[in-house]
Amino acid sequence: MLFFSFFKTLIGKTVAVELKNDVILTGTLHSCDQYLNLKLSSVTVVNGDKYPQLGCLKNAFVRGSVVRYVQIPSGEVNTELLEDATRKENAPKKREVAK
Amino acid sequence: MSLPFGSVPGYLPGSTSLVEQLDRPVLLILRDSRHILGVLRSFDQFCNVLIEQSKERRFCWTNENGKHPVYTDVEEGATVIKGDQIVIMGEVDNLEAESMGVGGKLKKVPLKEFNRIMERVDEGEEKKRGKCWDFDTDLNN
Numbered sequence: 001m002l003f004f005s006f007f008k009t010l011i012g013k014t015v016a017v018e019l020k021n022d023v024i025l026t027g028t029l030h031s032c033d034q035y036l037n038l039k040l041s042s043v044t045v046v047n048g049d050k051y052p053q054l055g056c057l058k059n060a061f062v063r064g065s066v067v068r069y070v071q072i073p074s075g076e077v078n079t080e081l082l083e084d085a086t087r088k089e090n091a092p093k094k095r096e097v098a099k
Numbered sequence: 100m101s102l103p104f105g106s107v108p109g110y111l112p113g114s115t116s117l118v119e120q121l122d123r124p125v126l127l128i129l130r131d132s133r134h135i136l137g138v139l140r141s142f143d144q145f146c147n148v149l150i151e152q153s154k155e156r157r158f159c160w161t162n163e164n165g166k167h168p169v170y171t172d173v174e175e176g177a178t179v180i181k182g183d184q185i186v187i188m189g190e191v192d193n194l195e196a197e198s199m200g201v202g203g204k205l206k207k208v209p210l211k212e213f214n215r216i217m218e219r220v221d222e223g224e225e226k227k228r229g230k231c232w233d234f235d236t237d238l239n240n
Contacts (some may be wrong), residue, residue, distance in 0.1 A: 019186065037146070043189070053134060053158070057126065057189030061117060063146060066130075066186045 002089050006082065007032040007070075016046065016071040017062055023047075025060060036064035117142045117188075124194045125150070127180065128187045134158075135180065136172070136194055146182030152194060153178040158205075159216050169206045171213035 007029065016026045017038060024047065027040030043060040054060075120139050127135040127150070137153035154172040208216070 021186075025187075053126075053128075054187075054189065056191050058191070060187050060189040061120070062187055063182070063185050065183070 001034065002085055003036060004032060004034050005085070007036065007038070010072060010076060013073065013076050015040070015073075017067055018069040018071065019062070019066050020068045021066075025054075025062065027060065030059065033064075036067065038062045038064070038067070038070070117146070117148075120188070120190055124191050126187075126189050126191050127185060129180070129184045130186055131184070135175075135178065136191070137178065138194070139188075140177075143182075146185055148180050148182070148185070148188075150178045150180060152176070154194075157213060159213065159220060169208045169213060169216060171208050171210050173210060 011029050011031060013029055014026065015029050015038075016024055017040065018024045023045065025040060025043050026046055027043035030039040030041045032038050039059065039061050041059040043054070043057055045054045117139070121141075123139060125137065125139045127137075127148070129135065134156045135150060135153055136156055137150035139148060140151050141149040153175045155175060156170055156172055158168060158170045160168045
């Protein structure tokens with residue numbers, strides 16, 4: 001759930017999504033879900049002449065399972081917040097003591 | 100009919116984004132590099148979709164007959180596509196989507212002629228072009 005929340009903070013920002021078949025899509029992150037499926041608006045393909053079929057798309061829904069990388073602008077990431085959230089998520093859970 | 104952004108119920112896991120694509124013409128790219136055009140009618144939490152007026156668009160990029168790369172449409176009617184096979188689903192302006200971003204350089208041919216062209220084409224060259232969409236080979240590398 002951590003990265004789902006992380007991506008929600010990036011909605012509206014421009015990201016580059018590299019897929020497992022080396023296609024790179026650039027666009028504005030419109031939405032995401034718990035499977036990290038992404039929806040990009042104003043999408044362009046980075047190597048557009050090699051993959052011309054995508055030129056007619058207005059927006060693209062990318063299934064989370066085919067993503068290799070998501071490249072984000074470094075200025076958008078609050079690393080301290082991210083690290084704190086990671087620590088909280090991985091903190092050992094307190095066990096209930098039965099009376 | 101278009102839904103305002105944010106009107107989707109948050110408890111629908113995995114499929115919140117697709118509601119805005121309902122009843123719109125879409126282009127689906129599948130794991131085996133097939134391109135399907137059609138109207139999105141339904142979906143579920145696994146991203147299985149029902150596409151109406153669906154057609155598979157096949158490309159031939161190394162056409163020696165004319166200079167233009169050609170394409171053909173194989174009409175299929177209504178199709179249910181399993182979610183795990185979907186790579187990209189994008190909304191297009193209309194179901195013909197003739198240019199597909201190649202600036203009108205794609206020429207449409209009937210299926211019989213397309214098959215004839217495919218028989219003569221150099222398989223290695225065409226595979227190189229077509230291979231870039233084939234996800235399933237990723238597992239073998």
